[in-house]
Amino acid sequence: MALCLFTSGLGEPAAPKLETRQPRSIYELLYSFEHTFKNILSAEQWNLYRKNGPEDIRRTDPELYYRISEDVRAWTDLWIHHVRTNIVPISEKRLNTAHQKAGQVDAILKAHFEARGWPYKTLRAVFLPPQVFLDERPVHSLLPGGLFCLGRLAGAAGAGSHA
């Protein structure tokens, strides 16, 4: 079952006004994006969202891209807050190790990109407990390590295609 999330409308923060059940897993969060957009977008916008990548949407309909990005970012932030405050947290030691590793990767990539003259943006890495990576669908079970980057979800539209 997919949850319907509250839309931001025209770029307003998408904070829900009512107490709603939050998605139980990263996968349910993704289904919720799809489900909600299907209900709130026009048929034309929905087709654009469903059939195209973020860059295509940005080119074709910048306003829609902005709206989707804002909604996805707000829903994701809200969900992260829910997970952090309602689910048994990752141990501080493990979290520190993960942050150190993320910092190391960021520094390496930054230097690598700079050496080649490529523009570089730091990805916001968010570490969440393994429970939220349990996929209730058959076949899949757990993503490696239970750590997952939400940067693409928060930073771009069309997150439903995430592997």
Place this chain on the structure above:
Amino acid sequence: MHESLHFNSTGPAYGRPLSEGITEIGARYLVLKYELLTPYAVRQEEATYPLERKGVELILEEIMKKKSIGRDEAVELLLGAYLTGNQDGMNQVVGAETWKEVVGLSHKVGGWQTHRIKEALKNQGG
């Protein structure tokens, strides 16, 4: 690493298999280059994007053959095209029409198959 590369891609949109293949191969190259993981640990992840990587390996082979360069340099060239959006290097190596055709395959449903990619790369008149 993989997600950071996606996040930093500013180029024209490649189709999903090409994007994922380049990103996964690029990420593997970088984690090995900077010794973030051991070769053994990387090999344990064989199940990640196998078909996507297989197609990209064909492109890398073509770059290596055409430019007489090593695999690492070929990965850098392809990764640079994906990240910056500047396709000049790829157009120069495999030909603009051929590269457009290969990118086009990545957008087509069922297009990202080795025989189709090989065929597209073979048609460059070289």
